[in-house]
Amino acid sequence: MGNNNSTTTTSNSSNGKNDEDEPTKKKRELILEEIIQTEKSYVTYLSAIQEVYIDPLRNQNKSLIKEEHIKSIFLTEDLLKFHVEFFTELAICYNSFSWSNDILPPNSLTKTTVTTNQNRLSTVTTTTTTFSSPNSKPQKLKEITSLESTVAITNIFNKNQDNFKMYSNYIIGYDASVTLLARLRKKKDFSNFLEKCRNDSRCNGLDLNSILIMPVQRLPRYVLLLSELIKQTPPNHPNVKLLNKCLKGIKEVTSFINEAKRDDDNQIKTQQLQETIIEKVNIYENGRKYILDGEFLIHSIYPLKEEDSLLKRIKKYRSSIKGGKSSDDLTEQWVFPDEFKVSKETTFYSFNDCLVLLQKAQKSILSLKSTNRVWNIVDVSLSSKIRVIDVLDIFNLSNSILLFMEKSIYFVQLKNIDKEKFIKTLLMTKATSDWKDLDNDNTNNTNNNIVTDDLPSVLTLRPVTESSSGGNKGFFSNLTSSSSTSLSTSSSSTSAFSSSQNHKKSQSTTSSTKNSKVQNKQSPSQSNPPPPRKSTIFASSEKKS
Numbered sequence: 001m002g003n004n005n006s007t008t009t010t011s012n013s014s015n016g017k018n019d020e021d022e023p024t025k026k027k028r029e030l031i032l033e034e035i036i037q038t039e040k041s042y043v044t045y046l047s048a049i050q051e052v053y054i055d056p057l058r059n060q061n062k063s064l065i066k067e068e069h070i071k072s073i074f075l076t077e078d079l080l081k082f083h084v085e086f087f088t089e090l091a092i093c094y095n096s097f098s099w100s101n102d103i104l105p106p107n108s109l110t111k112t113t114v115t116t117n118q119n120r121l122s123t124v125t126t127t128t129t130t131f132s133s134p135n136s137k138p139q140k141l142k143e144i145t146s147l148e149s150t151v152a153i154t155n156i157f158n159k160n161q162d163n164f165k166m167y168s169n170y171i172i173g174y175d176a177s178v179t180l181l182a183r184l185r186k187k188k189d190f191s192n193f194l195e196k197c198r199n200d201s202r203c204n205g206l207d208l209n210s211i212l213i214m215p216v217q218r219l220p221r222y223v224l225l226l227s228e229l230i231k232q233t234p235p236n237h238p239n240v241k242l243l244n245k246c247l248k249g250i251k252e253v254t255s256f257i258n259e260a261k262r263d264d265d266n267q268i269k270t271q272q273l274q275e276t277i278i279e280k281v282n283i284y285e286n287g288r289k290y291i292l293d294g295e296f297l298i299h300s301i302y303p304l305k306e307e308d309s310l311l312k313r314i315k316k317y318r319s320s321i322k323g324g325k326s327s328d329d330l331t332e333q334w335v336f337p338d339e340f341k342v343s344k345e346t347t348f349y350s351f352n353d354c355l356v357l358l359q360k361a362q363k364s365i366l367s368l369k370s371t372n373r374v375w376n377i378v379d380v381s382l383s384s385k386i387r388v389i390d391v392l393d394i395f396n397l398s399n400s401i402l403l404f405m406e407k408s409i410y411f412v413q414l415k416n417i418d419k420e421k422f423i424k425t426l427l428m429t430k431a432t433s434d435w436k437d438l439d440n441d442n443t444n445n446t447n448n449n450i451v452t453d454d455l456p457s458v459l460t461l462r463p464v465t466e467s468s469s470g471g472n473k474g475f476f477s478n479l480t481s482s483s484s485t486s487l488s489t490s491s492s493s494t495s496a497f498s499s500s501q502n503h504k505k506s507q508s509t510t511s512s513t514k515n516s517k518v519q520n521k522q523s524p525s526q527s528n529p530p531p532p533r534k535s536t537i538f539a540s541s542e543k544k545s
Contacts, residue, residue, distance in 0.1 A: 381405035
């Protein structure tokens with residue numbers, strides 16, 4: 001009896017690696033098969049784009065659209081080259097598994113080239129590339145479990161992690177590709193060509209848009225399949241660590257691509273703004289990154305010298321409300337005097353270094369300007385100089401804040417953006433902006449999509465005269481405990497230039513009264529203002545790079 005038990009134990013031990021939960025094992029095998037089958041289908045459709053659309057448009061139908069349009073619409077050629085090799089490697093590996101059913105490579109890729117000689121005679125050359133393995137029938141491994149098979153497939157994914165980054169070019173250009181395709185589809189001849197291609201058996205009845213979306217969906221599909229594979233792997237098995245590494249790598253690639261897409265979208269936003277402002281200044285500077293834009297209603301505007309009196313009035317009103325006292329004198333007109341009210345719709349753009357306020361230009365100005373330039377810049381301030389006070393909902397003015405910029409104080413009502421999000425955005429840009437003084441002229445604009453090299457920086461629209469006020473003030477100023485915020489940051493000095501400007505103005509008036517004849521004799525270089533300074537706020541970052 002003892003011998004029988006010993007024999008049984010030895011037998012189980014020798015076959016331990018094959019003792020798997022059968023349903024789980026079957027699910028794992030199906031997932032591995034799905035990875036290979038979906039890759040085959042994907043390569044087949046990429047091949048169809050090349051064979052059915054691109055090659056004919058470059059040859060027998062070359063008159064339909066320009067080559068530059070072909071390159072803009074069809075961004076799949078590099079993907080096809082990579083995935084042919086990737087799938088071939090996966091298929092050879094998969095077909096070697098003892099438990100697998102052979103999955104053949106996709107149909108061969110046929111390229112047709114039309115050349116014309118000096119006598120205008122055309123020669124058609126057809127080249128067929130076969131994707132199959134050199135071995136018509138791969139040699140099966142004698143014994144291999146699905147767990148061991150998982151290791152082999154995962155290693156192929158890990159080896160190609162960097163190659164997946166080429167998807168960034170496709171994802172970035174996808175929206176423009178679809179937009180251009182929609183525009184060209186309005187041409188009858190091209191539309192007929194697309195319909196003919198759709199009916200080609202290699203497209204399986206799918207139109208071009210349905211095929212072009214596939215690369216956008218491919219990496220998320222890998223994430224889904226690998227996640228399912230992890231679920232069907234014993235928690236303590238070494239494969240879990242390997243699969244998690246593979247899954248993490250794919251997710252990092254998708255994050256890389258998403259970040260590249262966001263950067264591209266942000267550049268487009270900045271470029272669009274550059275093309276619509278009336279002022280001859282450069283917003284599209286090297287290193288400047290768009291963060292956020294939105295709208296608010298400017299209720300009133302105050303010179304910086306009014307800060308103390310404005311805050312005292314608000315604090316007094318808050319104290320009376322908190323103490324349950326009401327007074328007919330503490331009205332909205334008393335807290336926010338009519339002389340400072342403006343009620344203007346304003347658009348803001350927050351960048352990584354500054355905040356820009358814009359308003360629609362008057363119709364009389366627009367009639368003299370290009371129709372696409374519709375924005376006037378009304379104020380610009382470095383993010384490091386901005387402060388915010390959350391005044392809560394005062395006098396039923398909801399979503400309102402006091403915005404302290406270098407030029408003025410704005411009492412505004414945010415319209416299409418949450419107050420907390422706006423404040424956090426300004427706080428973030430304030431904490432990360434550490435730019436050099438504008439007087440260092442070393443900045444070079446490396447953006448090539450729009451010519452702005454000869455324009456002065458938008459930061460030259462900031463107040464020229466700056467002097468620090470007494471004491472340091474942080475990003476937030478608290479009126480009372482009820483209006484304080486949990487967000488905090490390091491303190492920064494507030495510009496107080498109103499008094500110095502008034503002083504200069506009085507000096508200028510006196511000088512003009514006493515020396516009007518002298519002024520008439522001044523040379524042009526003395527009477528004209530100095531040229532605007534160019535920004536060099538990004539010089540330090542360029543040197544480091």
